[in-house]
Amino acid sequence: MTTNVLVIGGGQNAEHDVSLASAAAVAAALRMGDNAVTCVTIDRDGIWRADGIPAGVSAAESMALALPLLARAEVVFPAVHGPLGEDGALAALCALAGVRVVGSAQRAGAIGMDKWTTKLVADAVGIRTARGRLVCAEDIGDVEFDGAVVVKPASAGSSYGVSLVRDDDELLPALRTAARFDRRILIEEVMRGREIDVAVLREAGGIRWAAPPLEIHAAGLFDTAMKYDGTAQFTVPASLGGDELAALRRAALAVFDALGCAGVARMDFFLTDDGPVLNEVNTMPGLTAASQVPRMFAAAGVAYPELIERLVRGALKG
Template sequence: MRVLVIGGGQNAEHEVSLASAAAVAGALRAGGHDVSEATISTEGVWRVPGQPDAATVVASLTAVLPLLGEVDVVFPAVHGPLGEDGALAAVCALAGVRVVGSGPRAGAIGMDKWATKLVARAAGIRIASGRVVDAAAIGDAEFDGPVVVKPVSAGSSYGVGLVRSEDELAAALREAARFDHRILVEEVVRGREIDVAVIREAGGVRWAAPPLEIETVGLFDTATKYDGSARFTVPAALTPVEHSTLTRAALTMFDALGCAGVARMDFFLTGDGPILNEVNTMPGLTAASQVPRMFAAAGVSYVDLVDRLVRAAEVPGR
């Protein structure tokens, strides 16, 4: 198939998205697909290899739109706001082009950690208690015990902080506010961190890969995510009950949001069972990222995984 892989993007995860896109493009080529690439700069300028740079964001978008008509599928390997949040899926929906991954609605809700929690709770999945503070109200926020502070909409742990005492609260809120004016203030959950990946294949069958455990000391922060110091164990050592509770919760979330392609549901596994932390509708996709590692444990190679995703792609809303 002719596949346009999009990387980069206008948020803090730009570099991570470039890495995911490069890996996806390589694996698609290895699988025999005809791959073209586009990148979005942090300012929003689209660039296509071999084409002159456009002078403005709008001119670059105008130049890239015809490419949508020349491919069978778009693979938007762009994490974070204005990518994973459904913005790129929406462009494809408007153009009537098949796109890998979730449509605009699931992407938008999954990118909003507060909305995701509301859906999870309604679906009977446990979540950490929390509240939303607006950046304009940081001065009024009161400390009522240790909390985790994070942007409602971000990723790669940017702006995530642990607040242990009152004097740390304002600085943590200000740091989170660099990424989103809505800030989530959550109870601190103690538990193992277990990720579950769910894929929806062509034809609509969904299934969960063997869960993965992340072993870190303290928060799984940005440095730990990319300096190689976190240890992934896959399959995670789980009892049969833990395994089925986690995978059932992941499938419930996938269906409740109406996800497509692949999504990664991240849980804390506590003594009382799983608590959903967040949902990633365009999770990290280098060969070393969690999702490809989990599918490898299920016997699905990286080349096979991206091939399945491309074959499962649909026009959102159709």
């Protein structure tokens, strides 16, 4: 039986173009199966674009005109990364409309998007995170920090606004850069360890499992440019000992469950001499075939179209 799927891409944040790529790849994969796919793009200014929505309407008017598409969908696939998408905003809209949605619900999306709150949750379930502090943009002129630190917006993705600070002269510019993306800024100690990603999938039957981990090879900070210019080097499966693999999987599943994630989520860790340290969580990670999450599931024998299909089936089963 054909499933009506509404794929939403774009969004009102710095990850707009990345989201467009994910949405296009998701739609193409779904069309390979027994699905009727409709696509909507949210412009950077918040205007929803789809067939039948005329030019010149406001963001609110365009959303109202897009609601019939939402009503006709059996499942919504919100391939929108970052704020006003991945943060639970679209999941909340779908919940209000009574439409099933791929991925995490609004609470898990909101917590996972907020790096500071994610740290609090991880710490509560015994998963280590880097030492750090939260500051407001209004207070950045009074901030001091000893040693090398990483400065990042509390709620942003794709490493936008993230800086590695090695001396005092670099701190204020880094704080100002982060403040362009969020008024709440996280300052963390620099972690020394291997960068390992773990993807967790919740299947239609409720079983969740972790794909083979992926290692990122980066000289310095794995920043936005490296993520998307093709220079990033990955190894999947990562070369890990049995104890290391087990510790990473336990940590990833613990965070997935503590946040209440659904669908697929990517947990980013530093693997230190003392074990895994959680860096951040992505509840709607990049989903082109070349993205990290599909690479991990491909290593487990789950091809990209099958992964996308499984996410839709999981949403249908609730």
